[in-house]
Amino acid sequence: MSKxxxxxxxxxxxxxxxxxxxxxxxxxxxxxxxxxxxxYMTQMIDHHGMAIMMAMDCLMRASAEEVMTxxxxxxxxxxxxxxxxxxxxxxWYGVRYNPMPMTDMMNMSTSTMxxxxxxxxxxxxxxxxxxxxxxxxxxxxxxxxxxxxEVVFMETMIDHHNQAVDMSxxxxxxxxxxxxxxxxxxxxxxxxxxxxxxxxxxSMIAARA
Numbered sequence: 001m002s003k004x005x006x007x008x009x010x011x012x013x014x015x016x017x018x019x020x021x022x023x024x025x026x027x028x029x030x031x032x033x034x035x036x037x038x039x040y041m042t043q044m045i046d047h048h049g050m051a052i053m054m055a056m057d058c059l060m061r062a063s064a065e066e067v068m069t070x071x072x073x074x075x076x077x078x079x080x081x082x083x084x085x086x087x088x089x090x091x092w093y094g095v096r097y098n099p100m101p102m103t104d105m106m107n108m109s110t111s112t113m114x115x116x117x118x119x120x121x122x123x124x125x126x127x128x129x130x131x132x133x134x135x136x137x138x139x140x141x142x143x144x145x146x147x148x149x150e151v152v153f154m155e156t157m158i159d160h161h162n163q164a165v166d167m168s169x170x171x172x173x174x175x176x177x178x179x180x181x182x183x184x185x186x187x188x189x190x191x192x193x194x195x196x197x198x199x200x201x202x203s204m205i206a207a208r209a
Contacts, residue, residue, distance in 0.1 A: 028092050033178045040171045041085045041183070042097050044190070047164055048078040049099030051157070057141070058153050066204065067150045070197070074157075077193065081186070088183065151208055154201040161194040 028034055051074055058071035082099060089095040144152055168187035175184060 026091055029179050033175055034093070036171065036174045037179055037183055038089065038093055038095065040167060040187070041089050042095075044164065044167060045082050045085050045097055046100045047160075047167070048082050051078050051160055051164075052082075052099075054138070054153070054157060054160070057138070058150075061141075061145065062150050062153065063146055064150055067154070070154075070200065070204075074197070081190075084186065088180070092180065147208055151205055154205050158198050158201050161198050164194050165191050165198075 055071040055074040062068050089097050141152055168190040171187045
């Protein structure tokens with residue numbers, strides 16, 4: 001390849017990189033897209049915190065090794081992801097954010113949520129990750145043990161995973177060709193990993209039917 005052609009390709013590549021719409025590594029995203037990123041990260045931190053609490057309960061009450069392994073994997077993966085999100089919030093936006101305290105999660109009541117006015121036709125119906133409060137998630141497991149506990153736990157975790165997938169798909173739609181590529185990659189990883197875990201849990205539930 002001629003030196004002239006190499007120089008041309010280098011110039012075009014440099015121009016393409018310069019014109020990429022994604023934010024630089026440490027810069028905040030301005031306006032609505034930035035607020036979308038912050039909202040997603042803070043909600044996902046709380047959402048992961050709920051999953052970790054449920055998985056810790058599972059480790060104490062499940063009896064099957066495969067279910068306990070699943071729960072430990074959830075704790076390990078989502079704890080690491082919380083740290084990842086906290087780092088980005090701090091680096092990009094100067095925001096320090098910790099998961100909602102477990103006592104607050106447990107005290108969230110369905111009656112409180114029902115008191116929220118329903119959205120009208122011009123508003124997006126988006127309750128976010130709190131569609132089922134932690135108290136509601138845990139009450140369905142109350143009094144169960146053995147295989148019955150494991151099945152209901154996995155059914156509840158499937159619903160919880162589906163919320164994370166929905167949140168991540170929404171972020172990808174909102175920030176198409178904008179924002180931080182690292183966060184978009186994270187959202188896609190959540191979709192891929194939690195969809196795979198949903199399929200794994202569905203198979204485990206079917207085996208217990």
